Amino acid sequence: MKKMKELVRMTFLTKFAYMKAFWFNVLGTGASIVIYYFLWQFVFQKQNSLNGFTMVQMTTYVILSRILSSQFGGGINEELSQWIYEGKIGVELLRPISLFFTLFAKRMGEFLFFLLFKGVPISILCFLILGGTAPAGVLNFILFVLSIFISIVIMFFIEFMVGICAFYTYGYHGLMFTKSALLSILSGGIVPIFLFPKGLAAVLTYMPFAGMVSVPVNIYLGKYVLAESAKFMMLQIVWALVLCLAAHLFYGHVIKKVVVQGG
Amino acid sequence: MSQIQVEHLVKEYKRKKNPEGLIASAKSMFRPEIETMQAVDNVNFAIEKGEAVGYVGPNGSGKSTTIKMLCGILKPTTGSVRVNGLDPFHDRMKNNKNIGVVFGNRSVLWWDVPVIESFRLFQTLYEIPEKRFKENLEKFTEIMDIAPLLSVPERQLSLGQKMRCNIAAAFLHDPQIVYLDEPTIGLDTESKASIRRCISKINEEEKTTFIITSHDFQDIESLCRRIILINHGKIVLDDNMQSVKQKFNQKKQIQFEMEQNPWHNGEEFICQGVRVMGTTSHSLKLEYDLEQTDSMKIMTAVAKGSEIQDVNISGRDIEEIIRDIIRKDNHIKRSSDVM
CATH class of the missing domain: 3.40.50.300 (P-loop containing nucleotide triphosphate hydrolases)
Known part of the structure; x- marks a missing residue:
């Protein structure tokens, strides 16, 4: 636990070194929220509700989903790919802790930093300016937070697998872009999943991606009854376990073939 | 048991051949030619603490x-x-x-x-x-x-x-x-x-x-x-x-500085296992084989014929020795490859 804490601290120190770049990132997220807000306002001029969503609820969805999905641009996959690509992976493999541990601690650090300096302040600011609803209930809020924490674990394993694909591609920019685009769409980060064609929407609801944006935000808005919330969160946990297993199998397979480049 | 024990260690790398030319490169995207190389080939050693x-x-x-x-x-x-x-x-x-x-x-x-x-x-x-x-x-x-x-x-x-x-x-x-x-x-x-x-x-x-x-x-x-x-x-x-x-430093060089070099433009300096590398009127440079003679014998011989002012003995350093061994090894490998 102490090792985790120290590694999280290191991530914070690293993040602080790039604070100026981070402010631009925050600004970008803010801008995207405003754009989506006006887009939906146009839609709601003609009607009062869309599939049970009122304008205020949609505003809430936009704020929360944009902020949550702004994480897709980051994550540990870029760094892991870079390590593989540049050969630094050798050094990381020589640490007295496992690669999973190092990267998970980094991911937690990144997430906490995100919450503290972006998630919470930008949410509050947007709620004050654009308006939005409070959580449907205390329990909803608690489950919302819990669900986000589980989704970080899901994200971590997906990022990990995307990251090691660099073993095969020897490049990582395409991987990064594909990951961030796919996750944004499939998680409901760009538009709510109910807007997709019926069949696709039904499938997506049960995919691990929904757990990253759609599930927590719907829980927050009270779109799911308690039993449904519980069901979707159980599903999140199942996906986390499945992806954890997949990541370990993939890693075990790849690590034997590691060609540590250069040197 | 030794602290580090390496037995019959082999590491093969499979490498995609990067062919020359645009068309060949495009072909290799779909059906790459793989070549195998032995980066480490049956290495054995043991290292003690x-x-x-x-x-x-x-x-x-x-x-x-x-x-x-x-x-x-x-x-x-x-x-x-x-x-x-x-x-x-x-x-x-x-x-x-x-x-x-x-x-x-x-x-x-x-x-x-x-x-x-x-x-x-x-x-x-x-x-x-x-x-x-x-x-x-x-x-x-x-x-x-x-x-x-x-x-x-x-x-x-x-x-x-x-x-x-x-x-x-x-x-x-x-x-x-x-x-x-x-x-x-x-x-x-x-x-x-x-x-x-x-x-x-x-x-x-x-x-x-x-x-x-x-x-x-x-x-x-x-x-x-x-x-x-x-x-x-x-x-x-x-x-x-x-x-x-x-073992590998059998040849050494010795150089004398002297008042007058009697072996310059005169009769040649002769001593078993010694080869003259250069002479001037004031200096003499010799190479000798450690198995046949040693520096003292040579100095005695030189001192008999002239007045020595300065002596400088040099052997090959480890770098030169290693370079020599590698050169020989490469030569052996190449000739065995031909056969």
Whole structure:
């Protein structure tokens, strides 16, 4: 636990070194929220509700989903790919802790930093300016937070697998872009999943991606009854376990073939 | 059992051939031609605790590949490596606690944070007790002369400064074995000298085992008592430094400065096992074979005929010896390839 804490601290120190770049990132997220807000306002001029969503609820969805999905641009996959690509992976493999541990601690650090300096302040600011609803209930809020924490674990394993694909591609920019685009769409980060064609929407609801944006935000808005919330969160946990297993199998397979480049 | 035991170690790399020309390149995207190369080819050696071994060879001879397999970051194709009885690839995490590694071209520190923060993190990760950590930190800060660098983020350091911090980092957890892969790249002579002194001292006092690869033969000569030479993935030589010098240093040169050289433009200097390399009216340069004669005999002979003012004897240094061995080995390989 102490090792985790120290590694999280290191991530914070690293993040602080790039604070100026981070402010631009925050600004970008803010801008995207405003754009989506006006887009939906146009839609709601003609009607009062869309599939049970009122304008205020949609505003809430936009704020929360944009902020949550702004994480897709980051994550540990870029760094892991870079390590593989540049050969630094050798050094990381020589640490007295496992690669999973190092990267998970980094991911937690990144997430906490995100919450503290972006998630919470930008949410509050947007709620004050654009308006939005409070959580449907205390329990909803608690489950919302819990669900986000589980989704970080899901994200971590997906990022990990995307990251090691660099073993095969020897490049990582395409991987990064594909990951961030796919996750944004499939998680409901760009538009709510109910807007997709019926069949696709039904499938997506049960995919691990929904757990990253759609599930927590719907829980927050009270779109799911308690039993449904519980069901979707159980599903999140199942996906986390499945992806954890997949990541370990993939890693075990790849690590034997590691060609540590250069040197 | 030895601390490090390497048996029949082989590492094969499969490499996609990069063909020349645009059309051939496009074809290779779909059906690449794979070529296999043996980076390490049936290597055997054993290293005892407290030894300091120089692992040398020309570029691309398989040095780094071997080191990586010893550390456990590459899986051997066949053969076995045992370090303290462990298989470093399968028990990597356990093995990592006992070893320190310095790669001349890679840093183990965190790029964006002050060096001391990286050191502090190592303390936690390696579970170094506070007292021991303080002692080691003080010791290596002094030896590597990095006290003023501790508060600086690594990205602001120069190559040599980075190296010094990395070397200090490798010793903080009292490793039993330290692998140094090109440890003196980018260092000034003063730092090189202090690193060599420091390594020798740790080797003697703590009985730490060292395996060093370097292109700087002064590193190898001053640090290692044993030398393993690898060429084309095969071990060509594994011997004591001193006996290598004796075995391969059979010829030496001796040069005399004198009042008057009676063998210049006169009769030739003749002595068994000696070849005249050059004469002027005031000097004489000879090469002699240690198996047939020695420097005293020659000096006596020269002193009989002239008045010696100065003598200079030189042998080949280890670098030249190694270069010679490699040249011969390459020659043998090439001629056997033809057959």
